[in-house]
Amino acid sequence: MTLSNSISNIFGVSPVKPLQNHMAEAIKCVGHLEDFLNAAFEDDWNAASEIFEKIRVDEQSADKLKKQFRMHMPKSLFMPVSRGDLLSIITQQDNIANLTKDICGIILGRQMAIPKQLQADFIGFADCSAETCRKAHGAINELDELLETGFAGSEVKFVQKLIRELAAQEQKVDKKEQKLRKKLFNIEADLSPIDVIFMYNIIEQIGGLADTAELIGNQVELLLAK
Numbered sequence: 001m002t003l004s005n006s007i008s009n010i011f012g013v014s015p016v017k018p019l020q021n022h023m024a025e026a027i028k029c030v031g032h033l034e035d036f037l038n039a040a041f042e043d044d045w046n047a048a049s050e051i052f053e054k055i056r057v058d059e060q061s062a063d064k065l066k067k068q069f070r071m072h073m074p075k076s077l078f079m080p081v082s083r084g085d086l087l088s089i090i091t092q093q094d095n096i097a098n099l100t101k102d103i104c105g106i107i108l109g110r111q112m113a114i115p116k117q118l119q120a121d122f123i124g125f126a127d128c129s130a131e132t133c134r135k136a137h138g139a140i141n142e143l144d145e146l147l148e149t150g151f152a153g154s155e156v157k158f159v160q161k162l163i164r165e166l167a168a169q170e171q172k173v174d175k176k177e178q179k180l181r182k183k184l185f186n187i188e189a190d191l192s193p194i195d196v197i198f199m200y201n202i203i204e205q206i207g208g209l210a211d212t213a214e215l216i217g218n219q220v221e222l223l224l225a226k
Helices: 003-011 016-031 033-041 045-072 083-110 116-140 143-148 154-190 193-225
Strands: none
Touching (some): 016 033, 016 045, 016 116, 016 143, 033 045, 033 083, 033 116, 083 116, 116 154, 116 193, 143 154, 154 193
């Protein structure tokens, strides 16, 4: 296979489709998070291990797509988006998959016991953060439409609306994170200090999923402004 054919097979007409495919794989990882947490809260570590394996496979698939994207992307694009912009977006998308695997890997590796009085808040917080990622996915899925319309007209307004919704969702995550941190602070004296440190770390990383999703939204918004 020639290099030109290889590029054509991966990118087709534009590099937007493989970018969208990569985001879909990253979102698969996040989609397993709630089930994983529920299994962990029930001390069902066999089920948690099986779910973690699904996350690992999806993360590896995303990583493979990212490497193909970077390796075969043309040096110059005859498009209203730059190569650097697209590479930056795929890096953030990959961070979603990596963070999800790291979160679940730490919980599984330590067989972390989350206090029952925090579990409902943990699930609500994680689901809220995952929803922020799904909203970022929605914005990425509109990139091909933006290209077709030349980044103009009603499609731009629609994507701007998606980005505003994404930012509002990230603010909800911040509020849930503050509430969860406060609840943990109120009981941390009764817990193992090491466990408390890891719980705060997990909370930070779950919040990091939403922060990363918001970065993706910001990068899409920058594309609209160029």
